[in-house]
Amino acid sequence: TQLLEQSPQFLSIQEGENLTVYCNSSSVFSSLQWYRQEPGEGPVLLVTVVTGGEVKKLKRLTFQFGDARKDSSLHITAAQPGDTGLYLCAGDYAGGTSYGKLTFGQGTILTVHP
């Protein structure tokens, strides 16, 4: 089983602060995704990164895929209370037939206080 270590598990910050969430593995992934989940809802895809070293921006969110495709980060600039939620990274393992079998990290619970 391929593992994705996500950190930190909890983040509690004030509005306007910056933050970074990390996702690390010893395995190589074909692609890596970030999902956001709000209470009472299922996860919703934010972004998919595919190429080693790739950087994608989604408004105040910046996603980076490591050069070796083993790690990723999510950086939020000037966090807002609406960013509050559970953030999950998920990797599509490169070593076999996936059928979309993603490996998920443990999740980061982000709370942004006004």
Next chain:
Amino acid sequence: DVKVTQSSRYLVKRTGEKVFLECVQDMDHENMFWYRQDPGLGLRLIYFSYDVKMKEKGDIPEGYSVSREKKERFSLILESASTNQTSMYLCASRLTAGTLVELFFGEGSRLTVL
């Protein structure tokens, strides 16, 4: 928009009862998945199905079975519920076209086993 519908948002069952969790998707996706979500553990794959009547065990299949008689419907069955199966259950579907993976999740079914 893709819609994945889980039949029950909240269930309370007693130890030993048989439990059915139903999931329906409306986008003709081949792949469907059942995940279990527990705090600090992320999402763990129970079973997945890549076609009608086809199923594969995920990482934690013990105590669960599944049924996929129609393409749009994927059911998770707990033959004899136990308290350690108290959890949030998430169904997801994915289209196999292309190499990128995007899972579309239902809103989740929160099961409590007393």
